[in-house]
Amino acid sequence: MYLKMIKEIEIIVENACKSNSNAFGYGIWSHHIVDVVKYAKLLAEKLNADTEIVEIAALLHDYAGIKDSTMAEEHHIYGAAEAQRILGEFNYPQEKIQKVKDCIITHRGSVPMKKLSQEAECIASADAMTHVFNVPSLLHLAYVQHGMGIDEGKEWVLNKIERSMNKLCPEAMEIVYEQYLKVRDVLSRIAV
Ligand SMILES: [Fe+2]
Ligand SMILES: [Fe+2]
Secondary structure (H helix, E strand, O other), X not given: XXXXXXXXHHHHHHHHHHOOOOOOOOHHHXXXXXXXXXXXXXXXXXXXXXXXXXXXHHHHOOHHHHHOHHHOOXXXXXXXXXXXHHHHHOOXXXXXXXXXXXXXXXXXXXXXXXXXXXXXXXXXXXXXXXXXXXXXXHHHHHXXXXXXXXXXXXXXXXXXHHHHHHOOOHHHXXXXXXXHHHHHHHHHOOOO
C-alpha cells in the first residue's frame, strides 16, 4: 500500500548520500543502508515484525547524520524528528510514524527503553549485523577516515565488532555467528 512512498523515501535517502554535504561518502548508502534494509527485513520475517515499519525505519535510521554532519553525534534523536517531518508530508498515519520514530531513537542502544518493540529490535540488530558482514567498510573508516595506524585500526575494528555482537537479538546472532568467528580469526591472527 505504501510502496510508492517507500520508493520515494529510498530516493530521498540515496540522494542525501550522494550529496557533497554527506561526510561519510556514498558508501554509507551502498555498504550500509542497503544492507541494514536487507537484514532488517530478514529479521522482521523471523520475528513476525511489521515489515513496512521496519523497511521505512531502516531507510531513515541514519538519515539525519547523512544529511547534516552536525547532527551525526545525536543522529538518533534528530533522525526521529526527520522521520516525523518526511512521513508527515506523505500523510503517513501518526501511530505508524511513532513506531518508526521509536525504531530510530533506540537503534544505537544509547536511549534506554524498558523493552524494544519487535520492529526496533530488527533495526538495532540489523545495524549491528552490517558491521560484522561489512568489515572492509570498518577498515576504511579506521585507516582512511580516522587515519589510524595498523594495530590501532585493527583493535578499533575488533572492538567495534565485539560491541556490535553484544547488541544482537538471538535470531541475528545465529545469522552472523560463523562470519564473526572468521572475522575475529583474521583480525586477531599474529604472524609466526
Ligand atoms: Fe546510526
Ligand atoms: Fe546505521
